[in-house]
Structures are given as C-alpha cells and as structure tokens.
Amino acid sequence: MSFDSPVKEYPFTLHVPDADLDLLRRKLELAHLPDELQVRAESQWNYGVPLADVKRLVFRWKVGFDWRKFEAEINKLPMYTRDIFIDNFGSLNIHYVHRRSDVLDAIPLLFVHGWPGHFLEVRKLLPLLTEESVDHPSFHVVAVSLPGFAFSEAPTKPGFGAAQYAEVFNKLMISLGYEEYVYQGGDWGHVLGVRTVNLYGGRHVKAWHTNCPMTTPKLSTVLAHPSLIPRLFALPFDKDARDAIALTKKHFAVGCGYMIEQATRPQTLGYSLADSPVGLLAWIYEKLVTWSDEYPWTDDEVLEWVSIYWFSRAGPAASLRIYYEMSHGRTRDFFDGTQWIPIPTGVSYFPREIARLPKSWARFLGNVVYQGEHSQGGHFAAHEAPEKLAYDLRRMYGRDGPAFGVVPSRSGYMQR
Numbered sequence: 001m002s003f004d005s006p007v008k009e010y011p012f013t014l015h016v017p018d019a020d021l022d023l024l025r026r027k028l029e030l031a032h033l034p035d036e037l038q039v040r041a042e043s044q045w046n047y048g049v050p051l052a053d054v055k056r057l058v059f060r061w062k063v064g065f066d067w068r069k070f071e072a073e074i075n076k077l078p079m080y081t082r083d084i085f086i087d088n089f090g091s092l093n094i095h096y097v098h099r100r101s102d103v104l105d106a107i108p109l110l111f112v113h114g115w116p117g118h119f120l121e122v123r124k125l126l127p128l129l130t131e132e133s134v135d136h137p138s139f140h141v142v143a144v145s146l147p148g149f150a151f152s153e154a155p156t157k158p159g160f161g162a163a164q165y166a167e168v169f170n171k172l173m174i175s176l177g178y179e180e181y182v183y184q185g186g187d188w189g190h191v192l193g194v195r196t197v198n199l200y201g202g203r204h205v206k207a208w209h210t211n212c213p214m215t216t217p218k219l220s221t222v223l224a225h226p227s228l229i230p231r232l233f234a235l236p237f238d239k240d241a242r243d244a245i246a247l248t249k250k251h252f253a254v255g256c257g258y259m260i261e262q263a264t265r266p267q268t269l270g271y272s273l274a275d276s277p278v279g280l281l282a283w284i285y286e287k288l289v290t291w292s293d294e295y296p297w298t299d300d301e302v303l304e305w306v307s308i309y310w311f312s313r314a315g316p317a318a319s320l321r322i323y324y325e326m327s328h329g330r331t332r333d334f335f336d337g338t339q340w341i342p343i344p345t346g347v348s349y350f351p352r353e354i355a356r357l358p359k360s361w362a363r364f365l366g367n368v369v370y371q372g373e374h375s376q377g378g379h380f381a382a383h384e385a386p387e388k389l390a391y392d393l394r395r396m397y398g399r400d401g402p403a404f405g406v407v408p409s410r411s412g413y414m415q416r
Contacts, residue, residue, distance in 0.1 A: 009175075009176075012151065027278075057299055061281070094153070095150055098141070109129065110142050114189050118305075129390055138412045147168060162337075190214060201343045209348070240359075245357070263326075294352075345368045346392065347370070350374050
C-alpha cells in the first residue's frame with residue numbers, strides 16, 4: 001500500500017501487495033490449532049470460539065477467500081486521506097470515507113466506529129443517509145478511521161487520548177468545510193463522542209446521537225440538575241432497570257477479559273495478533289458473534305472484516321492501545337473529566353447491546369431529546385440494523401424532530 005504524504009486531501013485506493021497476500025497464506029498453512037474439550041454444542045461458546053468454526057474459517061481464508069474481489073468492492077467507497085496536525089503529536093495521515101449527498105444543503109454527519117469495528121461499519125448506512133427525499137433529511141457522511149485503525153496513521157508517542165481523538169475529528173470536519181456538524185457513534189465512537197461534544201459542542205458539534213448510551217450517575221450532575229434525583233430513587237422499583245443492570249454486571253464479570261488485557265498490557269497481546277492471523281481471527285470473531293443479535297455472519301463477511309485489521313496500515317496491535325491511553329492503564333474511568341452534555345442528544349436502544357443500562361440513566365448523559373427503541377439489533381447496529389439506525393437519525397433531525405435545524409440553513413431536504 002502506498003501512503004504518500006499529501007499537501008491536502010487525496011483519494012485513497014486500497015491495494016494490498018501480492019507479497020503480503022502470499023505471507024498470509026503461508027502463515028495460515030503453518031497454523032497450529034489448540035485442542036478442545038468434548039462438550040455439548042450449546043456449551044462450546046462458554047469456553048470461547050469453537051474449534052470447528054476456526055478450522056472452517058481458516059480453510060476458507062487460505063483457499064477460498066478472494067481478497068481482490070473484496071478489495072475492489074471496498075475501493076468503490078469514496079475514500080480519502082488527509083494530514084491532520086495534532087498539538088504535541090505532530091501530523092497524522094488520517095483515512096476516511098466521505099460521501100456527499102446530492103442534496104446541496106444536506107446535514108454534515110461524522111460517523112465514528114469502535115473496536116473491533118472499522119470504517120466499513122458505515123457502508124450499509126451510506127445509501128440510506130445520503131438518499132434524496134422530500135420526506136426525510138439527507139446527510140453528507142464522513143466516516144473516519146480512528147488513528148491506528150485500518151488505514152489511518154498511528155500515533156508513535158504515548159498519551160494519545162480522548163482530547164487528541166476529538167481534535168482529529170473536529171479538525172477533519174472543519175478541513176472538509178463543515179464548521180458545524182452532527183455526530184454519531186457507538187462503542188469507542190460513543191466514549192469519544194462524549195469528549196468531543198464536551199470540547200466542541202455548541203460551536204462546532206450542534207447535536208449528537210449514540211447507539212451505545214453508556215454513562216454513570218455523577219454527584220456533580222445530580223447536584224447541577226436536581227430534576228434527575230427522582231430517577232435515582234425510582235431504580236429499586238423499576239424491574240426493567242434492575243434487569244438491565246444485572247445483564248451489564250454479568251457482561252463485565254464474564255465478557256471483559258479482552259478489555260482488561262488491552263487496557264493494561266496491549267503490547268504483550270499485540271505480538272500474538274500481529275504475528276498470527278488465526279489468533280487475530282479468533283480474537284475478533286468471538287466479539288462479532290457474541291456481541292451481535294443472532295446476525296447471520298457469512299464466512300466471507302467475517303474474513304473481510306478481520307482482513308481489514310490484518311492488512312491495516314500500522315498492524316492490528318496499534319488498535320489495542322486506545323484502551324490503555326483512555327484509561328491510563330486502568331487507573332481512571334473512560335469518562336473521567338467529562339461533563340453533562342447540553343446540546344441535543346439522541347439515543348438508540350438495541351436489545352443485544354453489551355452494556356444495557358436503565359433508560360432513565362441516559363438523562364445523566366446529557367440533554368436527551370430523542371430516544372429510539374428497537375426489538376432487534378446488537379452492538380454493531382450500523383452493520384446489523386442499518387435501516388433502524390437510519391430511521392432514528394431521520395426522525396431526530398427531520399422536520400418534526402427535536403433536533404431539526406440545529407445546523408443553520410441545512411434542512412437536509414430535497415427541494416419540492
């Protein structure tokens with residue numbers, strides 16, 4: 001892959017060298033797989049990814065998966081890179097998708113992915129959000145690859161945390177001519193969104209939406225907004241709230257080993273993921289299956305997803321460090337230093353989200369003006385249920401929506 005430093009923006013074309021494809025095949029041919037306990041099929045996932053699944057995927061990756069076909073499809077996306085200067089970190093070459101709507105006055109929207117996601121999560125949303133219509137708003141969509149993910153350059157100095165990610169986002173949008181825009185994210189896209197709207201909300205970020213509304217009640221928030229107090233006292237009597245908290249506690253008890261390792265010793269884990277495509281496959285595949293809502297993943301869909309990590313610019317280890325930097329090695333909370341958000345906030349609830357908190361807690365996050373609840377979907381909402389996520393964004397920013405007109409002179413509707 002070629003990554004020449006541009007003066008400004010230039011189109012990005014993905015091309016993995018033949019030598020890298022050959023190396024991947026050789027590594028797959030030499031793979032040594034572990035044994036497995038003889039347990040009932042319904043119990044296999046209790047121990048991790050079943051051996052039969054890995055064998056099938058490795059074989060397909062080695063002899064049947066046509067990367068060039070998927071590479072050609074990825075290159076149909078309007079991809080670019082741009083140098084963004086970050087205070088105290090120098091310039092980073094940032095990869096992103098930028099699809100403008102044919103509606104000139106469409107709403108600029110920044111889409112931010114998480115881990116183990118990447119920019120392809122936005123692919124199914126693009127035609128829905130940029131569509132011309134007299135019935136709903138249209139968006140100019142920018143989907144950024146986080147620094148160290150996919151084809152964005154990775155920081156080389158320690159300490160690249162929330163403020164720096166937010167600076168990348170805001171400078172990228174301004175450099176594209178979007179002085180005012182709206183934001184959408186889940187997973188890290190949510191966590192970084194909280195910091196981004198704290199730093200740039202009002203002046204640049206006019207409203208935001210999350211499909212992973214994680215937050216915790218803070219005393220400072222409660223004291224500043226006394227109307228929230230009854231919500232806390234009502235929790236013991238709210239069965240749905242108690243069930244949500246119980247499920248979240250279970251996830252943090254049995255489903256967060258990956259996060260502890262990535263937040264404390266990312267370099268140690270990085271050697272395995274950078275050297276073993278099978279290790280990387282199992283590490284990510286587990287999350288794709290267990291964090292989604294019975295989504296029918298095809299083998300090629302999984303392999304394309306994992307290949308983005310394997311062929312990423314900085315290598316798969318770079319994507320782990322965000323956990324360490326954002327938590328200072330698990331000595332601080334991801335949300336430390338953030339405040340209640342006064343700009344219009346929208347949330348979407350999907351039943352198989354990994355952290356299901358009481359819906360009333362969203363009010364501790366910020367000025368919630370829109371809530372959407374769905375009967376199907378999980379952690380990868382943009383990929384699993386793009387129509388549902390697009391529906392919520394259209395409702396939130398539509399003519400009768402609570403955030404209509406937040407970006408001045410941008411109705412986002414095709415002229416009648």
